[in-house]
Amino acid sequence: MSKQELPVIASTTGCCATTVTSALEPEAAAALAATFKALGDPVRLRLLSLIAAAGGEEVCVCELTPAFDLSQPTISHHLKVLREAGLLTSERRGTWVYYRVVPEALQRLSDVLTPTGLTAAATA
Template identity: 70%
Template sequence: MSKQELEVIGQDDACCQGVSTAPLDDESAGELAKVFKALGDPVRLRLLSMIASRDGGEVCVCEMTPAFDLSQPTISHHLKLLRQAGLVDCERRGTWVYYWVLPQALDRLAVFLKTPTDAGVSA
């Protein structure tokens, strides 16, 4: 998924409807399914968490690889899937690649998953 596609998706009013607001159309469901599929792997969840929680907002792949008992190509594959899902972006600097989270993608998921709260109901 390209940056332009993400910008178009992010500007669509339908993207901001919550799960309890209205049923998803086929296109929205397909786009969200790609994101949830990317998040459906423990390694990718950990990678996303490592990137999102990093002070400064970005992290080098060279700093993430040692945290896993996986080869560097496998880590790169997982990062590629996170990029394709529109959750992270990256930039090559010399021989290393730096990753950062795309906040609008996380915001979109948060809005989708948010359910309305009823002031009269206690948790």
């Protein structure tokens, strides 16, 4: 998703004149909503947080399971949802699977949540 100039729409309908910007196309909004939906579960959010805390290094599922009061297959299911949402990559080695965060996916989420004015101020 590239940064672009957003059209400003002046509206005088309703109680007052407002300035509205259109930030996302419908297709982009649908894709991002699916990613945010994957993070809507507390277990998945914690899993992503634990893997992200590894600082770009990979984390074995065997290291993640003890942090939860859940079975390994349940943890693996949650990791699969995160992987399918594009937030994680994985690599199987023998019986273990190693996970790593996809930094670009986290950046896309961050970009959509960052107010335009703050982004512009940060780069000035």
